[in-house]
Amino acid sequence: MKVDGVSYRSIWRDPSETTVTVVDQTLLPHRFDTLKLMNVADAIDAIKRMVVRGAPLIGVTGAYGYAMALRDDPSDANVDAAFDAINAARPTAVNLRWALEILRREIRDLAPDDRAVAAYVVADRLRAEDIETNGAIAEQGARLVREIYEANGRSRPVNILTHCNTGWIACVDWGTALGVIYRAHDDGIPVHVWVDETRPRNQGASLTTWELGSHGVPHTLIVDNAGGHLMQHGQVDICLVGADRVTASGDACNKIGTYLKALAAKDNHVPFYVVLPGSTIDWNMEDGVAEIEIEERASDEVTHISGVAGDGSIVKVRLAPKGTKVGNPAFDVTPARLVTGLVTERGVAEASRAGLLGLYPEKA
Incomplete structure (x- = not known):
């Protein structure tokens, strides 16, 4: 995607170097800057601080971090130690874990001196595959948007509600749910996007609006609690969200607040689709509510907010009284019964084990 007319991807590596460069998402939308990751500690820090975020991008960044770890210490002991350290970041x-497991499997039996080179080959491949996969997801999902446009008699734009940020900066390029929107828009389908602010880190307000505005997609920012109201009044045609983990039974874990949108969509007969690459499916889990570990993040994400002051400086201000007790679960789980379908690079599946196996029969 382009920023000020220049093509970017969220992470890249000069083939002559063993470091990688990423877009620093903590500075957006007020400043666009990049950050060079020099070693595995930098990669872990970038994942923890959400310099990089979004499940697909976290996986690719982790793979490069693993490669840098093996560049510096290719010993047998570090093969597992580096894996564990990176995997614990989020x-x-x-x-x-999916990306790290692929890389470890391909380098474990190599001689130590050969591991780093092979690791960079795998990381580069995962990066390229992410671009290809998300392009395919975009095409699959855009068909759903076109069907709604046709069903409405081509009389008005398709109103899409999305939650959190699922665009090119959450992946390597394109994105998942936003990738679908970009493809539909680029194909000439009139769309309008309702963008949830996505408290407490405001990824919708800061990142999704920035992306859509840069791409020229019509959109309106709304507070997180407005979605149900809009659905009641017929102003939402379809909900498109991403996922950080989808169980084999079709339960979808995504940014906190997604579950409430799914409940409102079900009550108002609005189709609710989860958009994801196959790598986000956890075939070892069935019950997302009971089994998925939900990350609890820092309290200051809730008690404080960052923004631009009148003099143009970026400041952080307190919202809540000092000493306020805070709960900050970063994700929730939407049960499969509330999901209309799962949009993947291989097609659209029912949110169930049978539906997913229809697209990924090799997992049976």
Whole structure:
């Protein structure tokens, strides 16, 4: 995608270097800057601080962090030690472990001196595959948007509600739910996006609006609690959200607040689709509510907020009284019964084990 006319991806590596560069998402939308990750400690820090975020991008960043760890110490002991350290950076997004497991499997039996080179090859491949996968997801999902446009007699734009940020900066390029919107928009389908602010980190207000505005997609920012009201009044045609983990039974874990949108959509007969790559499916889990570890994040994400002051400086201000007790679960789980369908690079599936196995029969 382009920023001020320049094409970017969220993470890249000069083939002559063993470091990687990422877009620093903590500075958006007020400043666009990049950050070079020099070693595994930098990669872990970037994942923890959400310099990089979004399940697919976390996975690719973790793979490069693993490669840098093996560059510096390719010993047998570090093969597992580095894996564990990186995997602990963010517990909820399954893509991180998925990418690390692929890389470890391909380098474990190599001679130590050969591991780093092979690790960079795998990380580069995962990066390229993410771009290809998300492009395919976009095409699959855009068909759903077109069907709604046709069903409405091509009389008005398709109103889409989304939650959190699922665009190109959450992946390597394109994105998942936002990738669908970009493809529909680029294909000439009139769309309008309701963008949830997505408290407490405001990824919708800061990142999704920035992305959509840069791409020229019509959108309106709304507070997190407005979605149900809009659905009651017929102003939402479809909900498109991403996921950090989807169980084999179709339960979807996504940014906190997603479950409430799904409940409102069900009550108002609005189709609710979860958009994800196959790498986000956890085939070892069935009950998302009972089994998925939900990350509890820092209290200051809730008690404080960052923004631009009148003099143009970026400031952080307190919202709640000092000493206020805070609960800050970062994700929730939407049960499969509330999900209309799962949009993947292979097609659209029913939110069930049978539906997913219809697209991924090799997992049976």
